[in-house]
């Protein structure tokens with residue numbers, strides 16, 4: 307296939323499709339792997355892939371993109387894929403995401419997130435061309451810490467959802483592969499990512515949709531929980547910097563967070579302003595597995611990756627609303 311390419315797992319997803327687009331714009335070849343997992347609709351993922359194509363088709367010198375449909379749970383398929391693609395590096399984003407559904411299906415989350423990651427690390431260390439491995443972790447590994455901001459050196463042995471536990475397990479197994487085989491491994495703790503193409507299960511995407519339809523917003527808790535939202539372009543800049551710099555570090559965990567936590571109540575009001583409607587809120591009980599707050603200490607990623615988030619929350623929400631509206635109008639015109 308295409309020797310010299312970066313292999314992105316989960317390339318049809320929210321973050322993966324933006325990452326593929328960014329690398330292609332820089333002239334790097336990309337092989338994307340995805341199994342179009344049923345967590346959300348295939349046609350949304352197909353739209354993400356179409357967007358990559360549209361954004362890069364007219365750019366002179368853009369890299370080449372190939373999408374391979376495959377499942378990271380199949381070790382034999384992964385070995386075959388690595389042997390035929392001979393990627394230079396792996397950026398592993400494929401996962402079952404979502405805290406709440408992981409409580410209902412812990413076995414599935416362990417299989418996809420942990421076994422799938424082990425399969426990829428095995429294939430990577432056996433494939434000579436691969437010189438680095440970057441993986442998506444999550445702010446959820448910090449559990450319900452009350453001390454903020456969350457720092458990479460903080461203890462993370464008390465995850466409160468199966469999803470968070472699988473992400474921490476991946477960080478640990480990543481260290482093992484670095485130790486045993488010298489493979490440079492970067493683990494990136496993403497703090498709630500938002501922006502165009504956001505996963506439809508995530509609150510901002512859902513709330514935009516509900517407000518556009520004049521429906522009420524389910525607010526879990528009293529609105530005081532907070533999240534350190536991170537705009538997708540800022541995340542992508544951090545992922546690429548980590549990819550390009552991990553070799554000098556060996557094994558490293560980096561927080562990638564927006565640095566300005568927003569309460570749930572503020573988030574709902576910001577969406578209301580962007581949509582141009584006063585939100586109708588329906589208050590419900592807090593959900594098990596949800597943490598009270600997230601807040602990233604980004605000193606390490608700022609120093610070592612030059613990570614410096616640029617997009618303020620309200621601006622990012624306005625962009626997400628604008629793209630969601632354009633998509634809805636395009637869909638209704640068909």
Ligand SMILES: NC(=O)c1ccc[n+]([C@@H]2O[C@H](COP(=O)([O-])OP(=O)(O)OC[C@H]3O[C@@H](n4cnc5c(N)ncnc54)[C@H](O)[C@@H]3O)[C@@H](O)[C@H]2O)c1
Pocket residue numbers: 315316317318319320321322339340341342343344345351376377378379398399400401402403404418422442443444445495496497498499500505
């Ligand atoms: N979006 C966030 O706020 C956020 C926060 C923290 C961590 N993360 C992590 O970042 C990564 C990307 O998240 P996202 O929001 O883009 O999710 P996403 O669901 O949009 O993308 C994940 C992609 O992985 C694919 N996939 C799932 N199971 C697979 C399998 N068995 N084999 C091959 N492909 C498979 C899915 O089809 C999907 O396209 C995930 O690892 C997630 O846990 C995301």
